[in-house]
Amino acid sequence: DTGVSQDPRHKITKRGQNVTFRCDPISEHNRLYWYRQTLGQGPEFLTYFQNEAQLEKSRLLSDRFSAERPKGSFSTLEIQRTEQGDSAMYLCASSLASQPGNTIYFGEGSWLTVV
Amino acid sequence: QKEVEQDPGPLSVPEGAIVSLNCTYSNSAFQYFMWYRQYSRKGPELLMYTYSSGNKEDGRFTAQVDKSSKYISLFIRDSQPSDSATYLCAKQGAQKLVFGQGTRLTINP
Numbered sequence: 001d002t003g004v005s006q007d008p009r010h011k012i013t014k015r016g017q018n019v020t021f022r023c024d025p026i027s028e029h030n031r032l033y034w035y036r037q038t039l040g041q042g043p044e045f046l047t048y049f050q051n052e053a054q055l056e057k058s059r060l061l062s063d064r065f066s067a068e069r070p071k072g073s074f075s076t077l078e079i080q081r082t083e084q085g086d087s088a089m090y091l092c093a094s095s096l097a098s099q100p101g102n103t104i105y106f107g108e109g110s111w112l113t114v115v
Numbered sequence: 116q117k118e119v120e121q122d123p124g125p126l127s128v129p130e131g132a133i134v135s136l137n138c139t140y141s142n143s144a145f146q147y148f149m150w151y152r153q154y155s156r157k158g159p160e161l162l163m164y165t166y167s168s169g170n171k172e173d174g175r176f177t178a179q180v181d182k183s184s185k186y187i188s189l190f191i192r193d194s195q196p197s198d199s200a201t202y203l204c205a206k207q208g209a210q211k212l213v214f215g216q217g218t219r220l221t222i223n224p
Contacts, residue, residue, distance in 0.1 A: 004158075006158075031210075033211065035212075040123065040216070040217075041216055041217070042119075042121070042203050042205075042214030042215050042216050042217050043159065043203070043212075043214050044214070045211045045212070045213070048210060048211060055210070056210065056211070089156075091158055091159070101146075101147040101149075101164050101166060101207060102147075102207065102210070103149075103161060103164060104149075104161075104207075104212055105161060106151075106158040106159045106160070106161075107158050108157055108158040109156075109157070109158045111156070
């Protein structure tokens with residue numbers, strides 16, 4: 001399977017704990033995005049990278065959130081001191097900047113439940 | 116006002132019906148419009164994208180953009196139970212997608 005891969009698919013954690021999600025984009029894609037989706041809502045943009053550079057961060061991305069893409073390949077999204085409001089599906093997506101319309105492909109998501 | 120407005124439904128139609136899904140958007144500085152399909156607890160899957168105004172057809176699916184009225188539509192012909200999903204419209208600009216709320220669609224056999 002050469003699609004966007006995310007791990008873990010499901011995570012249950014206690015409030016206050018740290019969690020980390022990993023994303024492996026489509027191999028030739030240089031752009032990588034993180035989105036968050038809650039039940040009954042569309043995905044909301046969090047941040048994106050072009051190669052290893054983080055070029056934009058949403059105001060939704062509080063100080064407890066950090067994303068990295070150290071070698072321009074896979075990316076991690078870490079949430080520190082989780083809160084119940086962080087419960088959501090975290091979606092990773094990737095694209096090739098030169099494609100028409102910069103078509104963005106999503107992974108299956110990582111579900112986070114904070115109890 | 117949200118940048119992309121979409122009626123969340125739910126929408127329920129019989130198998131074989133023509134389905135019309137619609138969105139409106141508020142910012143004209145976007146050129147590409149996408150439709151994604153999302154099954155329960157899965158990631159969004161790209162169905163179609165259109166550039167500028169006009170129609171684009173792919174099998175049973177037709178995407179339509181009317182820039183003068185800032186209206187985006189997706190039509191599904193000969194709907195099948197396997198089309199039951201949430202349909203997300205999105206506009207693309209400034210490197211990222213802005214999504215509507217999604218419309219939950221059920222096709223009844």
